[in-house]
Amino acid sequence: MVKDPTSYISKLLKNLAKVNVLKLALYIERDLKNLNVDAALEKISFVIALVKGVLRQEDPHVPQVRMILNEALTELKEKVPEDQYNKVKTEVYRLGTAMHVVSELDKVVKDYKPKVLGSS
Amino acid sequence: MSAYCLVYLSDSNIQAELQTRKEGVHIIDSNDIEIERQHYARFLTPKLIEEVAADNIVFHEEIEEYKFNQYLKSIIEVYKTRYDQVSQALQNKDPKSPPTELNNFALFLKSDTHFEGLFKWYILDTALRESQLKMQLKDLKSSPRLLKILENRVSSLGKPYSIDHLVLKQEEETKIEFKMAEYNAEYPVNIYTKLLMNAFIQENWLDACFAAKTIVDVYRFSH
Numbered sequence: 175m176v177k178d179p180t181s182y183i184s185k186l187l188k189n190l191a192k193v194n195v196l197k198l199a200l201y202i203e204r205d206l207k208n209l210n211v212d213a214a215l216e217k218i219s220f221v222i223a224l225v226k227g228v229l230r231q232e233d234p235h236v237p238q239v240r241m242i243l244n245e246a247l248t249e250l251k252e253k254v255p256e257d258q259y260n261k262v263k264t265e266v267y268r269l270g271t272a273m274h275v276v277s278e279l280d281k282v283v284k285d286y287k288p289k290v291l292g293s294s
Numbered sequence: 295m296s297a298y299c300l301v302y303l304s305d306s307n308i309q310a311e312l313q314t315r316k317e318g319v320h321i322i323d324s325n326d327i328e329i330e331r332q333h334y335a336r337f338l339t340p341k342l343i344e345e346v347a348a349d350n351i352v353f354h355e356e357i358e359e360y361k362f363n364q365y366l367k368s369i370i371e372v373y374k375t376r377y378d379q380v381s382q383a384l385q386n387k388d389p390k391s392p393p394t395e396l397n398n399f400a401l402f403l404k405s406d407t408h409f410e411g412l413f414k415w416y417i418l419d420t421a422l423r424e425s426q427l428k429m430q431l432k433d434l435k436s437s438p439r440l441l442k443i444l445e446n447r448v449s450s451l452g453k454p455y456s457i458d459h460l461v462l463k464q465e466e467e468t469k470i471e472f473k474m475a476e477y478n479a480e481y482p483v484n485i486y487t488k489l490l491m492n493a494f495i496q497e498n499w500l501d502a503c504f505a506a507k508t509i510v511d512v513y514r515f516s517h
Contacts, residue, residue, distance in 0.1 A: 183487055187509055194494050220499035228506055279507035288489065288501045
């Protein structure tokens, strides 16, 4: 019989998410060091979607991502205007507080459909 | 004793004559040619017209048979090559690599050992469809001579290429239809999995989130 691909794809998805949220966290850290707040905010929204939508709270990658972003946030203080700092702070805090639910992915995806699937 | 008289006419003359007489040669389908009160047929006896018509049908079948034989070699080559490719793809598969069963319908059939016969039937059918003949195995039911030629050729291939029978039983047709439906239901997940991997490789985070969301929705993964 055909092997049920469900467990394979589930593991693949989670493993890819684990690696890529750490990668994203490091990119965000770099953006914040360069005071590129808008780029960092965009990436934070993807990190939150992947962490909350795919990973579990007890996955070891989750606190690692949070730690990288908290350190970057601390370094950012007093380097950018307060309103910009507060925007980043709110998002980073959301990473630590929001529930781990699949619907977090919906918040960034909305009605988007990739071009490769035949629609913009 | 018989005699034939060949008269060559240009097409424009025939068309003009048909137009004025509203009579002509009507081809009902490729196997059935009816000579209807054709101008020159008036000189022939009904018995002779029947003989000519029967002769034409035999001639038509011979042409079909000739064409079929011309393409048979390449059809069989395509069939054998695909059989080997699919078999090797499954044999060389690393258990840690992503599932490949959904890459195409042939692989999907082959990966289920109960469907070995239908897998071979399917790839022979696709080889026939994609050939210059543009035929299907189902079409051969109405052409027993061609069917026999193909059956003999396929059975001469020996194991593992030979096929028990080329005309499917009703239950086999149903089985392959069910399998196709199953494949069509599973296939989109394959697309989204590839999209997910590509998106992460290219660091297209929005596409990655879209693919992740779709896969999670389809499989209803829970944390």
